[in-house]
Amino acid sequence: MTDPVPEQRNAGDPPVLEARDIVKRFTGVLALDRVSLSLRPGEVHALVGENGAGKSTLIKVITGVHRPDEGEVRLAGRPAGFTGPLDAQRAGVQAVHQEIGLVPDLSVARNLLLGREPRRALGLIDTRRMHQEAARTLESYGVRVDVRLPLRSLGVGAQQMVALARAVSVDARVVIMDEPTSSLEPREVETLFGVIDRLRGQGIAVIYVSHRLDELYRICDGVTVLRDGRVVHQGALADLDRLRLVSLMLGRDVAQVRAEGVTRFSGAHEAAGEPVLEARGLSSRHLLDDVSLTIRPREVVGLGGLLGAGRTETAKAIAGVLPLDAGGVTVAGLPVRRGSATAAVRAGIALLPEDRKAEGIVPTLSVRDNIALAALPRLARAGVVSDARIDRIVETFMRRLRIKATGPHQPVAELSGGNQQKVLLARWMATEPKVLLLDEPTRGIDVGAKAEVQALVDELAEDGLAVLLISSDLEELVEGSDRVVVLRNGAVVGELTGDELTEEAVMTTIAAHTREEVA
Structure with missing residues (x-):
C-alpha cells in the first residue's frame, strides 16, 4: 500500500514553471533528451532518478546555469531565457543545493540578507536592524543562533536551514530543494516539512530532489522520473508504489528489483x-x-x-x-x-570523507588524476612516476568499481555523485x-x-x-x-x-x- 500524500493543490491553475522538450549535450554526450516538466503553484514535485539520470543538469538549465541546446524554460507562461543563476533568482526561481553555497566567513545575518541588507541614511548598513530581521526570520525556521557569529561556526544542518531561509525569503515563486535533508537531524527535518507546507499555502511551487523515499511519499504531490536523460514516468506520486518507483529509476522490472534487494548490504562478514x-x-x-x-x-x-x-x-x-x-x-x-x-x-588507513565535494575530489582534475593522487608516493621510483603504471592502476580500478565515465581523462566534476564517490574509493584502494x-x-x-x-x-x-x-x-x-x-x-x-x-x-x-x- 502506498503511504498517504498531501492532496495536490491548484491542479487547475496554469503552470508557474515549465521546461519544454529540453535537450542538452556535453562534448557529444546527450545529457537531456526532450525532457519536459510542468509545475503548478503550490505543488511539491519530486524529481527522481539514478545519479547520471539528468536531474542536476535539468536543475542547472532551469536556474540558468546552462542554456539548453533545444527547448525552452517558461515562467508564468512566458519564455524565461535566464542568462544565469542571478537572473533566475531575480525572477523568483531559487535553488537550495546539497552543497551549501553561502559565505562561511561572513556572519549568519549577512549571509541571510546578503544584497538586501537594511540601510540607513547615506546607504550605510543598519546593523542592528539586520540582526533583528535575521534572528526573527531564522526563528520562524526553528533556528535559534547568534546571528552575529560567522556562518562557519554553525553545524551543517543549521547552515542548510540558513540557505533555505535565504532562498524562500526573497519573493520566491519556485524553490528547488536538492537533497535538503542530507545534513539535518530529525527535528530539523520536521521543521523543513513545516516550511514546505507553508510554501504550499502561499502558492510557491517546490521541486524536491531526494533519494529518501519516505520523504517523497510524505510531502510530494507529483513525480517526474528520469533515466539516462529521458523522462520515463510523470504523474501523481500517490499512484506509484515504492517498488514500482525504484524499478522505473533502475530500468528493471519489479520482480528483479524485489529479488535483488537493491537497498541492502549482504551483511554478516566473518571477521578473523x-x-x-x-x-x-x-x-x-x-x-x-x-x-x-x-x-x-x-x-x-x-x-x-x-x-x-x-x-x-x-x-x-x-x-x-x-x-x-x-x-x-x-x-x-x-x-x-x-x-x-x-x-x-x-x-x-584510508578515509572516505563525508563531504566529497569539499574534502574529497579535486574537481579541476581528471578521473585518472583523482584516482592516482593518493598512490603517487607509492608508485614513484627514484622520484619518477611511470605514466604507464598509473594508467594500468586507473584502468584496473575503473573496471573493478564500474566507474561510468567517457574515459580516464574526463573531468571528474562532470561525473554523477555516485561515480564521484567511486572515484574516491578507487583512489584509496590504489594505496592498498x-x-x-x-x-x-x-x-x-x-x-x-x-x-x-x-x-x-x-x-x-x-x-x-x-x-x-x-x-x-x-x-x-x-x-x-x-x-x-x-x-x-x-x-x-x-x-x-x-x-x-x-x-x-x-x-x-x-x-x-x-x-x-x-x-
Missing part, C-alpha cells in the same frame, strides 16, 4: 584474527571523550548516533586529521603517530589500505548507486579489509555492520552485536542515555 585497528582513549576537547574501538580483518564496525555525536570526529581522529588531546591508534600492532594524516596513510573509514558513503546518491557502493563495501570486507562504517541511515548501518558502536556527545554509550543489533536497539541505546542526561 587479531584486530588490525585499535583506537584507545581518543579524546579531543568538546568533540571526543575517551572513545575506544577495535576492528579485525574482514569486519565492518558501524558507528551509530545522532548528528554531532562524534562519528565523523572519530573517523578523522583515526585518520590523523583531527588533533587529539589524549589517546592513540595502532594498525597491525604498530603505533601511528598522533595527529599525522601522512603517517596514517603510510600505516594503511588495511583499514577503510567510510563516512556516509551513500549520502546524496540514488538507490541504484547506493546498492553498488554497498556491494563494493561488502566485497572489500570479504577481501580482508577492516572497515569502519558511518551512516545516518539506520537500516544501512544495521544491515551493513557486524557490530555497531553507539556514540553520544563524543563518548561511547553502547555496543551492539549479533541478535541484539537492530534498528530499535540502536535508537533505544541513544534514547536511554538522552533521558539520563535530561534527568
